[in-house]
Amino acid sequence: MKNLLALNWKMNKTPSEAVQWAKELRAALPQTSAELAIMAPAIALQGLSLELKDSPVKLGAQDISAHESGAYTGEISAAMLKDVGAMYAVVGHSERREYHGESSQIVAAKAAAAIAGGLVPIICVGEGLDVREKGEQVAYTLDQLRDSLSQVPVLGADQIVIAYEPVWAIGTGKTATAADAGEMADAIRGALGGLYREYADGVRILYGGSVKPANIAEICAQTNVNGALVGGASLDVASVVGLAAALS
Numbered sequence: 231m232k233n234l235l236a237l238n239w240k241m242n243k244t245p246s247e248a249v250q251w252a253k254e255l256r257a258a259l260p261q262t263s264a265e266l267a268i269m270a271p272a273i274a275l276q277g278l279s280l281e282l283k284d285s286p287v288k289l290g291a292q293d294i295s296a297h298e299s300g301a302y303t304g305e306i307s308a309a310m311l312k313d314v315g316a317m318y319a320v321v322g323h324s325e326r327r328e329y330h331g332e333s334s335q336i337v338a339a340k341a342a343a344a345i346a347g348g349l350v351p352i353i354c355v356g357e358g359l360d361v362r363e364k365g366e367q368v369a370y371t372l373d374q375l376r377d378s379l380s381q382v383p384v385l386g387a388d389q390i391v392i393a394y395e396p397v398w399a400i401g402t403g404k405t406a407t408a409a410d411a412g413e414m415a416d417a418i419r420g421a422l423g424g425l426y427r428e429y430a431d432g433v434r435i436l437y438g439g440s441v442k443p444a445n446i447a448e449i450c451a452q453t454n455v456n457g458a459l460v461g462g463a464s465l466d467v468a469s470v471v472g473l474a475a476a477l478s
């Protein structure tokens with residue numbers, strides 16, 4: 231299965247900075263076996279799409295509306311994202327869950343809206359430090375996964391991506407060990423088997439949380455880890471080149 235290197239810029243880069251960054255990336259892109267995708271601020275997608283036309287780099291959004299269209303001020307629909315060239319949409323990132331009150335039910339509705347609109351949702355799950363300290367991370371994360379997939383109609387392994395992001399490892403410099411990431415990915419694969427038996431083995435499971443060029447290869451070498459969702463290390467072209475090269 232091809233690793234997915236999903237670059238989550240979060241709320242960074244103006245549209246013009248994004249285009250300049252993409253120009254630099256195109257010039258520096260190394261040989262890699264991974265699929266690269268930029269999860270950009272929605273307002274930067276159109277420019278990136280033009281700049282990255284005919285390049286292997288894909289695009290995604292950081293969030294998506296649960297609704298198809300209508301009176302939802304400020305929301306951005308799957309159709310709008312698809313129209314500007316997005317292929318993916320991150321849903322249920324822990325920052326959305328924490329700062330925007332997104333429950334797993336809302337996340338499931340967003341994932342379903344993404345699929346209905348022809349996008350691939352990257353559905354994020356993961357425990358906080360308190361849960362990890364009690365040793366309850368697997369049960370917690372799998373509950374969150376099942377709730378976030380509740381009534382999400384999946385008709386193929388390539389229709390969803392799961393990202394395991396332990397909240398305590400995001401932007402903190404603390405990375406789960408490769409073994410921790412691998413153990414959770416195994417548990418997630420098992421839970422997917424209970425939900426979508428025929429497709430479970432082909433769904434990509436990413437790890438996110440302080441991934442860097444120096445640790446990505448070991449993390450992605452785990453049996454059920456099929457790529458990474460990268461925040462801080464995705465902002466700098468040289469660092470992205472390092473991440474991609476580490477997966478060559």
Ligand SMILES: O=C[C@H](O)COP(=O)(O)O
Nearest residue numbers: 238400401439440461462
């Ligand atoms: O979406 C990305 C994750 O939140 C990880 O962020 P980070 O690489 O800055 O820890």
